[in-house]
Amino acid sequence: MEPTRPANQRAIPIALIVLTLALVAGRVAWSLMKRPAPKVGLIEWVEPSKAMALARESNKKILYDFTADWCQPCHLLDAEVFGDPALAARISEEFIAVRVVDRQQEEGRNPAAVEALQRQYGVRGFPTVVFADSSGAEQARMEGFGGRQVFEQIMGQVR
């Protein structure tokens, strides 16, 4: 007996068409969505555009945390420094904290503000924490994460 042949041997599975359309639609919808403000650790992060004005108003210095989602040492920094209640309180008291998240790997480019800040402070890798005064002049920086003590030592140098 001859095996049953499919009615149309050249048919394209409907499920594949539906799945493709759904994924493409999901991708388009996602790219149109705005990313929520970052909530990492116990720090209240400020938008880069508002940092200088806030720093002048409150007479505080600025802490720029240059980071990326894929960067493992950055997650350690988040957990050990920005997630530590005592350190987070000190940072919030003395600094206007700005989180600058690199999206080059995920999206192929960065928002203009991120690009400008990375260029301004010559960021070569992640994490990089830059301490600046209210005019944006750099006072100290930490490149990479060498542990909580190193961070505290560098932060202590900022006057």
Added chain:
Amino acid sequence: MSGVVIAETFRRHVTNIGFIAYLALLAILSLGVSVFNRPASVWPTLVTLLALITGSGAIGPEFSSGTLQLILVKPLTRASYLLSRVTGIVLAVWLAAAVCAVFELTGRALWSEGVPFLPIGAGLLNIMADTILAISLLALLGSITRAYFNVAIYVGVMATLWVTEVAVGFIRQSSSALGRLLANRKSVDLVLSAIDRNLFPEVLPAFDPKWLVLVLSNAAVALLLACLAFRGREVPYGAD
């Protein structure tokens, strides 16, 4: 899809001596690097390489060897056959990725203080998605070419992109007319980077749903195009 084709494709790959040797190498490497490297940092690249090697045989060589003519007389649609072959290969590569993750976790459990389940899990998930994309692209290229031209085109496009990106950077720094012309043309970089990111995305060591949707949607488009190309293609009699 056909369970028989999936199972047979999977079996043929995992019983191949080359595959087993590569798997052993991956396992040793994953165990070794767990001592000093960051989580899921070395083996994802090697798993991608395995996906390229195994994916190269997805469909193209069957046009050249003449086996396709015999297979297509079976009660199976062309799309089902193609998708089943891709699934079988993907499963074989996933097995290799899972072995790497298990060995790295074991190594870290034995020699490190903490076991980083999350980064390794995210790395595994990402490489699984990336594998689907790489094999789907090879299936697409295989459905429009013959023999192993699919992997040649894949690697060729990847190398051309890289060379073009480097060349654009050099030309920009020169004082030539072309350099001045390219100096303020960000769109060139955006186009190159968009092609690179969509076809050959870098495997992230962290969970990023947006990246996953990008990779999977590209894979789905590639598979759909592969089915459409294979559907209308003349299947030759006999081997080349």
